[in-house]
Amino acid sequence: MRFNFLTGLIFALSVGAAQAQDTSVVYPFDGSFDDATFGVETAIVGKGLVIDYVSHTGEMLERTAGDVGSDVKLFEAADIFVFCSAVLSRKMMEADPMNIAHCPYGIFVADREGEVMIGYRTYPEGPMQEVQALLDEIVREAVGE
Template identity: 75%
Template sequence: MKRSLLSFALVAGLAVPAAAEDQAVSYPFEGSFEDATFAVESAIVGRGLVIDYVSHVGDMLNRTAADVGSDVELFTQADVFLFCSAQVSRAVMEADPMNIAHCPYGVFVADRGGEVMIGYRTYPDGAMQEVQSLLDDIAMEALE
């Protein structure tokens, strides 16, 4: 019995990192962080969408590292662009009003030691794949 519980615990523990890898899609960006943020902003606004907020996650993490007892630099810079699409949001919330939990949507730009990336979180199967498709289109346009 103990061996079965130990085996289950090991398997369950190994499943967590695999699930964590499926939480986001990211693409390498050939260029500077500033160029990537401009490209993402342009791709969002170019679709007639309004950026509600830009979260400067990298600045916050760097500013508060010592306060939480860390000296690890996770990102040189990192921003998340938050926005909604009235058309897409209505479609996914008409399919399931609880999809409100996923709004607003975000596209991130991050620089980790000179490696710039653009990405977004993944969404569940079903109606939310329309949002994921929109985010992927935005990321692909920004990479061009």
């Protein structure tokens, strides 16, 4: 699942614009990477949610590039904020226990060639759209909409 998420993240970032894709939704951020990460953290915590982990994906990709035979710099910086909502997760899994596959949730912040963006992966139609609405609300708050 991480590979699919990362693949989707890279695809979404390569298109650049704030638009919905098949795998993710991306919004441009007018400011620095640090300001964007602060905005995302503030928006998540402001909803009463706890950030379980921040994946420093950009650092990992840079650190391991040579190990996998690549010299391509994908991001100046990229982090993924991983968190969950006990209320929504329970609701989604009571609707379908296999919605466990979509938990926890993630919002990414990335700087690619000086363009900072914030986004999240999309979820299937049905009950998971409530989670997607929450992620969109958090991201819109972080980008100042």
